[in-house]
Amino acid sequence: MPAGINIKTGKVHYWFYDWKNSFVVIECLEKLLEEYSGKEIYVIMDNWSAHKSYDIKVWNTLHPRMHLVYLPSGASFLNKIERVFSFLSRDVLQNSNFQTVREAMENISNYFDNGGSIMV
Structure with missing residues (x-):
């Protein structure tokens, strides 16, 4: 589940995908560009290879509002989203017994949409 957090507001942006790769990262970055239309956006990322792929670099040159x-x-301890995932695991996933993937996704959505992990 790719995700990011607006460190100014605490809003967690998250998306459900069956996989993660540089093309999924690009889709997520494009969604952020739409949501924050007309604004400069700074995205702090770890060094996962998909974050630094050739496709990401090319895409980024075409989107100057997006600063990666x-x-x-x-330095993963500096990555705020890791703390968000830790809270998600503690508050939603641990000791859960979801019957379907959809049920797990709904619980995750409810958690974030209702202010879960706002205090990062």
């Missing part, structure tokens, strides 16, 4: 900033290697 990469964390230093070994």
Whole structure:
């Protein structure tokens, strides 16, 4: 589940995909461009290879409002979304017994849409 957090508002942006790769990352970045139309956007990312792929670099040159900033290697503790995922795991996923993927997705959506993990 790709996700990001607006560190100014605490809003968590998340998307459900069956897989993660650089093309999914690009789709998510494009959704952020739409949501924050006309604004400069800074996205802080870890060093996952899909975040630094050739496709991402080419896409980024065509979208100058999007500024991609990469964390230093070994600095995952600086990545706010990791803390969000930790809270999600604790508050929703641990000790759960979802019967379907859809049920899990609905619970995750309810959590984020109702202010879950707002205090990062």
